[in-house]
Amino acid sequence: MSRPRTEAEYLARLVPPSVAGLNRRSLLAGAAGTGALLGTGLLAGCGSDSDSGADSKTVSIGSNASDPTPKDVLAKLAAGFQTKSGVTANINTVDHNTFQENINNYLQGKPDDVFTWFAGYRMRFFAAKGLAGDVSDVWGKLSGFSDAFKKASTGDDGKQYFVPASYYPWAVFYRKSVWQQRGYQVPKTLDDFTTLGTQMKKDGLNPIAFADKDGWPAMGTFDILNLRINGYQFHVDLMAGKEAWTSDKVKKVFDTWAGLLPLHQPDALGRTWQEAAQSLQQKKSGMYLLGLFVAQQFNENEQDDIDFFTFPEIDSTIGAKALDAPIDGYMMARKPKSEANAKKLLEYIGGVDAANIMVKGDPGTLVANTGGDTSGYTALKKKAAELVGSATEIAQFLDRDTRPDFASTVMIPALQQFIKDPKDIGGLLTSIENQKKSIFTS
Known part of the structure; x- marks a missing residue:
């Protein structure tokens, strides 16, 4: 992603008003939308400074999953995580378009501990800018991901900054x-x-x-x-x-x-x-x-x-x-209020239990973790997984x-x-x- 000379220059390159109605499962990053959206608090972390500390029992998630199906899946993931860890995951859901348009501003403010994002170029951009946390130690505890998924989660410095959750061809x-x-x-x-x-x-x-x-x-x-x-x-x-x-x-x-x-x-x-x-x-x-x-x-x-x-x-x-075949997943803020809980959450999201929740909950995506129970996949999803598996090259999508x-x-x-x-x-x-x-x- 881009490396403008100044932040002001970056924010000056806005999405034109004529396309302000964007709404995608995974849409444009980096632009700050329109000036009216900046500073409104529409994309602010839902945690507070008091959440920090080793004894914290909460973690916050900044989510662009505003469509009904992915929103429901994330709620079930949060519930599963709380049952397993005893940590409450507070979800801050923002309209998909607003989330993308304000992401740069959001990450430089007080972002949530963990946030939804995308693999590849976009992930590397925020990692290179120092706006994301290193989760390489989380990857040391994960299994069920192909080398291609790990590569798509790795920054320019060789460290991992992303945990894949799902993908779709x-x-x-x-x-x-x-x-x-x-x-x-x-x-x-x-x-x-x-x-x-x-x-x-x-x-x-x-x-x-x-x-x-x-x-x-x-x-x-x-x-x-x-x-x-x-x-x-x-x-x-x-x-x-x-x-x-x-x-x-x-x-x-x-x-x-x-x-x-x-x-x-x-x-x-x-x-x-x-x-x-x-x-x-x-x-x-x-x-x-x-x-x-x-x-x-x-x-x-x-x-x-x-x-x-x-x-x-x-x-x-x-x-x-x-x-x-874009990959969706989660990243950690550069200075999460509760780093320990953020990493616990990412480890859970990258695990088999979370994969099984996603398999059952969303007919429009495939789970990234191969350890998930895909026996319940519809014929459509099985065919889609086979398609991606047979692809010789996979692009992430133009944007x-x-x-x-x-x-x-x-x-x-x-x-x-x-x-x-x-x-x-x-x-x-x-x-x-x-x-x-x-x-x-x-």
């Missing part, structure tokens, strides 16, 4: 009953995909459910097209500012996307991801490229009717094995793989502009590249 979701009724087949190539979408349109469906009012869903479309057209290494290098957005490779991504836009649900900028998911649930759309959390928008008796396929191959020399200021102030408005008017791709990419140079050299 992005794929193209659909309702089996709709496809069976229409005789649709899973596409293997981009041509197959386009032909299928054209047929769906003739059949009166929105071929591809689509929403970008929240600002982030279109990033998933960009990611998968770039991964399929240019491969994983180019993608991560582009995210790191090492490749030019004006290159022919990136232009091909947008040209390909422009050809697919007529198959997307119209008026996407006025629609939330939940509303797009509901169009799939209501059998009005044929497909939806989104994370596994799309399952939250389906009734319990409809879960078995959800299926997915990984986005099809575009270049046979690159294949279709790379995908986005997690690049600097937060670049993702929020450049890519959100740029992708929304493209969706609104896909004709001037050259001009758009020149604008992105110019802004990238300014941001990545600051």
Whole structure:
């Protein structure tokens, strides 16, 4: 994530008011939102200085789990932790968007002992800024995590600052009953995909459910097209500012996307991801490229009717094995009021008991700990776990793989502009590249 010259400069790079309605399970970090949100106490630690000390029986959690399902899961985790340890976990839940927009300000104030966050680049950013606590000793007590998960939890200094809880792949979701009724087949190539979408349109469906009012869903479309057209290494290098957005490779991504836009649900900028998911649930759309959390928008008796396929191959020399599979989890404040209890909580969250609570509670995520009892996974979750297991490369998602200021102030408005008017791709990419140079050299 970004390393601006001053904090004031960082906060000056705000999310534009036009996208202030963002709301994602895991959305943009780093930007401080709008000035009206700063200093309002909307994202303040719920503990107090009196909580500190060896005899403390409380620990506080700053949570972005504001949607009903993840909020309920965290409440059950807190209850399980209290039963096991005798320590009360006080949860400070904040609207997902507000949490992300104010995270930088929050961590420099009096944050909660433990807070929800994301693996990879975003975690490393706050660790490098000295805004997160070292939890390497907690990792010494954990088991059931692959080397990939540990790597995603490790800062630039080789220490661990993150405990993974769950993850979810992005794929193209659909309702089996709709496809069976229409005789649709899973596409293997981009041509197959386009032909299928054209047929769906003739059949009166929105071929591809689509929403970008929240600002982030279109990033998933960009990611998968770039991964399929240019491969994983180019993608991560582009995210790191090492490749030019004006290159022919990136232009091909947008040209390909422009050809697919007529198959997307119209008026996407006025629609939330939940509303797009509901169009799939209501059998009005044929497909939806989104994370596994799309399952939250389906009734319990409809879960078995959800299926997915990984986005099809575009270049046979690159294949279709790379995908986005973001990891969610928890970090510790740099100076928690009760460090001992914070580490006890993180050890619990990284353990099997917590994994089993998450397995039962959230149909939209997979547990990171392999020791969890996944025998109760739905067919959808089993298939999703297999998909991630078979992936040759895994990206974290555009807004997690690049600097937060670049993702929020450049890519959100740029992708929304493209969706609104896909004709001037050259001009758009020149604008992105110019802004990238300014941001990545600051």
